[in-house]
Each structure stands twice: as C-alpha cells, then as structure tokens.
Amino acid sequence: MRIRVLLAAVAAVLMTMSGALAAEPHKLALHVDQNDPAVMNLALNNAQNVKAYYDAKGEEVMIEIVAYGPGLKMYTEDSPVKDRISAMSLEMENMQFSACGNTHAAMSKKAGKEVPLLPETVMVQSGVVRLMELQEQGWSYVRP
Numbered sequence: 596m597r598i599r600v601l602l603a604a605v606a607a608v609l610m611t612m613s614g615a616l617a618a619e620p621h622k623l624a625l626h627v628d629q630n631d632p633a634v635m636n637l638a639l640n641n642a643q644n645v646k647a648y649y650d651a652k653g654e655e656v657m658i659e660i661v662a663y664g665p666g667l668k669m670y671t672e673d674s675p676v677k678d679r680i681s682a683m684s685l686e687m688e689n690m691q692f693s694a695c696g697n698t699h700a701a702m703s704k705k706a707g708k709e710v711p712l713l714p715e716t717v718m719v720q721s722g723v724v725r726l727m728e729l730q731e732q733g734w735s736y737v738r739p
Contacts, residue, residue, distance in 0.1 A: 620655035620689065621645075622734040626726055627666035632675040634666070637739040639679050646687055656689065659729060663695030663722025667702065670694045670716045677713055684715040695722030 623645055625638045642658045649656040662669045669676060670692060683690060694716040702710045712718070719725040730736050 620657050621649055622729070622732075623656060623658045624726055624729040624734040624736045625658065625660045626722070626736075626738055627660060627662045627669050628664045628722075630665035630668040634739055635669045635674075635676045636679070638669075639676060639683065641737060641739050642683070642687070642690065646690075657691075657734075658687070658689065659691040659693055659725075659734070661693040661695070661719070661722045661725050661729075663698045667694060667698045667712075670712045672711050672713065674713065680713055680715050692716045693719045693722065693725055695725075696720045698722065 623642070625641055627635055627638050638660055642660060645658060646656055660669075668674060670680070674680070680692060684692065692713070692715050694712055696718050697720070699710060699712065699718065726736065
C-alpha cells in the first residue's frame with residue numbers, strides 16, 4: 596500500500612514538473628549585422644514564422660532581434676524595414692528590438708550628431724554581449 600501511495604506521489608510530482616516545464620516560454624535570439632534589406636527581412640520573417648508556429652501549438656515564445664555594426668541601419672529612421680518593425684511591435688508583445696549602444700555611439704560620432712533610432716528599439720550597451728547573455732540564459736540563437 597505504501598508503495599502505491601509513494602508511486603502516486605512521485606507521478607503527481609512528475610506531472611506537475613512537466614506542466615511547469617511546458618509553461619516556460621520558448622526563447623529565440625536573432626541577430627542582424629548587415630546593412631542588407633534581404634537579411635533584415637529574413638530576420639523579421641523568421642520571427643513571424645516562429646511566433647506563428649508556437650501560437651498554433653498554444654505555446655508562448657519570446658523573440659529578440661539584436662542589431663549591431665552595419666545591421667544597426669535596421670533601426671534607423673530611414674530603415675528599409677521600419678514599417679514592418681512598427682507593425683510587429685504592436686502585434687507581438689513578446690518581441691524586443693535591441694540596438695547596440697557601441698555601434699550607435701560610433702554612428703553618432705561619425706555623423707557629428709545623435710543618430711535617431713526607431714521608437715520601438717531598446718538600447719543595449721553591446722550587441723555581441725547581449726547575444727552572449729541571452730545564450731547564457733538559455734535562449735536559442737539563430738543568425739538569419
């Protein structure tokens with residue numbers, strides 16, 4: 596009798612643990628380091644496709660696109676994908692557009708003035724460091 600009670604308790608704990616694990620959101624980090632509209636659109640397409648996949652399964656996903664180097668053009672006011680970024684930021688609440696602060700400082704210095712970024716962006720100190728930190732926190736990393 597005790598063994599049955601113990602087995603039932605273990606089964607309940609395992610079911611609770613598997614339910615807790617299933618509730619964890621999936622996490623995807625994408626990076627853009629090229630001033631190429633095709634690469635920018637590919638990253639945005641990847642994000643939308645991943646979101647649609649997990650939505651269909653009833654699962655949550657967090658997505659962060661980190662842009663640095665020449666890829667920071669993705670987040671400037673004359674970005675070739677600014678309309679998509681604006682729309683996606685409204686449609687996808689678990690989406691973050693991260694801009695490299697090091698690249699932004701260098702761009703601003705070269706321009707002789709502050710280079711404005713899209714309002715949807717979040718400034719991080721270093722794009723490469725941000726990607727490292729996300730991976731250390733268990734995020735999946737994909738380079739489009």
